[in-house]
Amino acid sequence: MIKNTYHLWTKEEYNYPIFGNFIPNVVSYIHDEDDHKRPAMVVVPGGGYSMVSPTEGELVAKEFYHKGYNAFVITYTTNLLKKIPLKMQPLMDLSKAVAFLRKNAEMFNIIPDKLTICGFSAGGHLCGSLAVHYHAKELMIGNEYEGISNRPDAVILSYPVISSVSHSHKDSFIALLGKYATKEELEYMSLEKHVTENTPPTFLWHTATDELVPVENSYVFAEACKAEKVPFELHVFGNGGHGLSLANEDWASGNYEGKYTLQQFLETLEFCIVNRIELSPPFNNLREIPEGISVKEAIIQGMREFTPPTNSDEGIAIWPILAHNWLKKVLSF
Numbered sequence: 483m484i485k486n487t488y489h490l491w492t493k494e495e496y497n498y499p500i501f502g503n504f505i506p507n508v509v510s511y512i513h514d515e516d517d518h519k520r521p522a523m524v525v526v527p528g529g530g531y532s533m534v535s536p537t538e539g540e541l542v543a544k545e546f547y548h549k550g551y552n553a554f555v556i557t558y559t560t561n562l563l564k565k566i567p568l569k570m571q572p573l574m575d576l577s578k579a580v581a582f583l584r585k586n587a588e589m590f591n592i593i594p595d596k597l598t599i600c601g602f603s604a605g606g607h608l609c610g611s612l613a614v615h616y617h618a619k620e621l622m623i624g625n626e627y628e629g630i631s632n633r634p635d636a637v638i639l640s641y642p643v644i645s646s647v648s649h650s651h652k653d654s655f656i657a658l659l660g661k662y663a664t665k666e667e668l669e670y671m672s673l674e675k676h677v678t679e680n681t682p683p684t685f686l687w688h689t690a691t692d693e694l695v696p697v698e699n700s701y702v703f704a705e706a707c708k709a710e711k712v713p714f715e716l717h718v719f720g721n722g723g724h725g726l727s728l729a730n731e732d733w734a735s736g737n738y739e740g741k742y743t744l745q746q747f748l749e750t751l752e753f754c755i756v757n758r759i760e761l762s763p764p765f766n767n768l769r770e771i772p773e774g775i776s777v778k779e780a781i782i783q784g785m786r787e788f789t790p791p792t793n794s795d796e797g798i799a800i801w802p803i804l805a806h807n808w809l810k811k812v813l814s815f
Contacts, residue, residue, distance in 0.1 A: 715808050
């Protein structure tokens with residue numbers, strides 16, 4: 483497996499204000515046993531637009547890698563402190579990632595017209611945003627990317643945030659658009675309102691008992707796809723909470739790597755702690771750093787304390803198989 487990190491912007495191109503050295507990036511998981519060109523899977527973790535969760539990153543990428551894809555994880559811009567709205571920046575990050583992978587399809591041994599994006603929760607909102615707004619003028623790069631499409635060929639939405647007007651996850655939209663978002667901004671980011679016949683084929687899965695992002699988010703997007711005759715598949719599992727990732731034993735045991743997705747999150751918290759900037763719970767307990775460990779290590783330890791115990795679910799853990807079989811049909815591979 484070839485695992486490398488590729489920054490999506492130069493320091494001069496990247497203008498969102500951050501603490502630290504973070505630049506949005508993609509990490510590759512490429513088959514190196516042969517030169518066979520493979521479909522691409524771009525994994526987009528969730529985190530309420532406040533962080534990029536490692537539980538939905540490398541673990542998912544390796545699952546699809548073992549199913550024959552060349553996989554990638556994107557770490558996009560987030561807004562932990564909710565002081566400066568993200569607006570279009572995360573969408574620009576993902577759009578650039580899709581164009582970057584297509585432009586370099588030979589290097590990554592991917593089939594450029596068989597590229598899927600797979601998002602979770604707020605990452606699902608980000609994927610859905612690209613699916614319906616890929617033609618937005620803010621996403622057009624030009625120059626060496628002239629003629630390179632940023633439209634994904636298929637989309638997987640896992641317990642996605644979709645609607646800003648009903649059953650919405652308010653914290654995600656506050657991080658994205660700010661507390662005083664206009665009606666027009668909220669309308670633009672209510673994705674079910676923007677599905678057209680050109681929206682890529684979409685696979686959705688959710689749990690009926692999701693306590694954080696109600697299943698109605700998936701319902702309204704699926705209904706919009708049906709109305710516009712967009713190929714889609716929707717699976718609703720009868721039990722389970724939010725943030726299930728693969729829902730398998732590796733996920734439940736915390737047996738995953740890929741904490742690189744936390745770079746911006748950790749650098750922001752570290753800056754606030756060192757400079758005694760007030761933090762909201764649960765991070766306000768990080769003032770006292772135990773001797774002998776770094777601030778970042780203390781933050782990660784603190785996160786573990788606030789992570790509730792989880793159980794795997796064999797019934798839900800079949801979703802990658804369902805998605806893979808669906809993709810083989812709609813993308814013909």
